[in-house]
Amino acid sequence: MGALTAIASTNEEKTFSYLFKMMNALKHRGHEAYGIAAKNLIEIHKTLSDFSSYKVDTVIGYNFTRILSCDIPQPLSSDDVKLAFEGRIYSVKGDFNLFEILETFRRKGIEGADFLLKNMDGAYSFVLMIQDLLVAGRDPIGLIPLYYGEKPGLCAVATEKKALWTIGIDHVKSFPPGFIGFFQQGKCSFRPVKILTKPEKKLTFSIEESVDRLKTLLFDAVASRIRNLKKAGLAFSGGLDSSIIAFLLKKCCVDVHLITVGSIRSKEINFAANLAEELSLPIHIRRFKASEVEEILPRVIWLIEELSPLSVSISIPFYWIAETTANLKLKVLFTGQGGDELFGGYRKYLDVFRSLGVNGVEETLFHDVKMSYRMNFERDEKVCAFHGIEMRLPFADWNLINYALRIPASHKISSPEDPLRKIVLRKVAKSLGLPASVYERKKKAVQYSAGVVKILKKIAKKKGRTISNFVEGHWERIRKKPTN
Numbered sequence: 001m002g003a004l005t006a007i008a009s010t011n012e013e014k015t016f017s018y019l020f021k022m023m024n025a026l027k028h029r030g031h032e033a034y035g036i037a038a039k040n041l042i043e044i045h046k047t048l049s050d051f052s053s054y055k056v057d058t059v060i061g062y063n064f065t066r067i068l069s070c071d072i073p074q075p076l077s078s079d080d081v082k083l084a085f086e087g088r089i090y091s092v093k094g095d096f097n098l099f100e101i102l103e104t105f106r107r108k109g110i111e112g113a114d115f116l117l118k119n120m121d122g123a124y125s126f127v128l129m130i131q132d133l134l135v136a137g138r139d140p141i142g143l144i145p146l147y148y149g150e151k152p153g154l155c156a157v158a159t160e161k162k163a164l165w166t167i168g169i170d171h172v173k174s175f176p177p178g179f180i181g182f183f184q185q186g187k188c189s190f191r192p193v194k195i196l197t198k199p200e201k202k203l204t205f206s207i208e209e210s211v212d213r214l215k216t217l218l219f220d221a222v223a224s225r226i227r228n229l230k231k232a233g234l235a236f237s238g239g240l241d242s243s244i245i246a247f248l249l250k251k252c253c254v255d256v257h258l259i260t261v262g263s264i265r266s267k268e269i270n271f272a273a274n275l276a277e278e279l280s281l282p283i284h285i286r287r288f289k290a291s292e293v294e295e296i297l298p299r300v301i302w303l304i305e306e307l308s309p310l311s312v313s314i315s316i317p318f319y320w321i322a323e324t325t326a327n328l329k330l331k332v333l334f335t336g337q338g339g340d341e342l343f344g345g346y347r348k349y350l351d352v353f354r355s356l357g358v359n360g361v362e363e364t365l366f367h368d369v370k371m372s373y374r375m376n377f378e379r380d381e382k383v384c385a386f387h388g389i390e391m392r393l394p395f396a397d398w399n400l401i402n403y404a405l406r407i408p409a410s411h412k413i414s415s416p417e418d419p420l421r422k423i424v425l426r427k428v429a430k431s432l433g434l435p436a437s438v439y440e441r442k443k444k445a446v447q448y449s450a451g452v453v454k455i456l457k458k459i460a461k462k463k464g465r466t467i468s469n470f471v472e473g474h475w476e477r478i479r480k481k482p483t484n
Helices: 015-025 098-108 111-119 161-165 207-224 240-251 268-278 290-304 309-327 339-343 348-370 372-386 398-404 423-432 452-462 467-479
Strands: 002-009 033-038 041-045 058-064 076-078 081-089 122-130 133-138 147-151 154-158 179-184 187-192 231-235 255-263 283-288 332-334 390-392
Touching: 002 015, 002 081, 002 122, 002 133, 002 179, 015 058, 015 154, 015 161, 033 081, 058 081, 058 122, 058 133, 076 098, 081 098, 098 111, 098 122, 111 122, 111 133, 111 179, 133 154, 147 161, 154 161, 154 179, 207 240, 207 398, 207 423, 231 240, 231 309, 240 255, 240 339, 240 423, 255 268, 255 309, 255 452, 268 283, 283 309, 290 309, 290 372, 290 452, 290 467, 309 332, 309 372, 309 452, 309 467, 339 348, 339 398, 339 423, 348 372, 372 390, 452 467
Parallel strands: 231 255, 231 332, 255 283, 332 390
Antiparallel strands: 002 058, 002 154, 033 041, 033 058, 076 081, 081 122, 122 133, 133 179, 147 154, 179 187
16 A cells, blocks of 8 residues: 556656655655656656656656555566556455456556456556556546646646645646546646446335445445454544444454544533443544644644545544554454435535435435545545554445435435434334434534534634634645655
């Protein structure tokens, strides 16, 4: 695990210096080894200073940190093919073997990218070099961050925006999930391979039949993400989504450690602790003070590369969840992210129901699921990567998503006044045998339940600013910092 970087340029003199800047900007993601590949070159060293500079127009870089024992430094090479792969494949039984992916590309060439996206379920992005052509791709859900940008005579790709900012590319775009991109001589183009589409027809099954099918899909999603994994952390709020994942991880015999975060005055922590006791699972509680929120704010903004107050307020408690996971010497963190978008958990869906009806709800749910890579996954993965943690999201499973999107909105939200929402998922929790306190409890957003929004408002008010102005005040100063 680590970070991808790649450049296709018309200026051979500057390509390597640009790549070094990009890799240096991503040292927080990978610093155990560094690899570089060009047309007739592949080198892996312990430090960036060990590399020589070469005149090339196309180059791949990789920052490496070992998460699991099977992880190896990259890029890899076979004949004329060079490959850097970031992420994990879940649909392959047994150990994840990167050399099998490389062999697929060696045999199939560019068509190997299509094969990978169409057939391999997982969280991943990759950059492939065949002769002077760069080919990049991203899994169809967009679970691993990948960005690209252009300036005259140069195209570049990187796992985080800051790597592109550091070489003067200000207009950075998120690489579209399920696409492959072609980069050569400073030009780029894209082609869709496997993308999420809105179902044409809704299921006609009863809600009870949907419950049974969802139980199977959720179990399969968890099971495929725990192969050869003995222990893991789980971001745990005591809410519906994380409680279901906790139950299934335990059922799969994973030594799961629940991790919850809240302010010193947060009452939600007590609920999570009591529920953990009911589930007979260990829980680790991280309480924070208001002063810690202000102290960590600049780092969180730098990590997530966003100035949205909502994203920042979500990421601050999640930062401490990932930090606690790392302190426990755990390498994998599960979360329940994705459940609200799939099953209508947010209160905003009631407003949509009221104004646009059930069809409007279904349109909004699909949009939110499709855009989750930009709204949620990129943000959370960056926080985990900073702490050397791999994030896994069972609710972001391809098969589960496509089934859940076909469930009628009426099986998720009963009316514009529905106080609970997520009807079918609550029935899943009940059917699994979870306590009534889980499936009968109202949702509370993490940024509010953890107490972060209240603290940020107080801090901003003391400085005579709104939260938005307070966050924006940090943004421009932080945005182009290569390291933090």
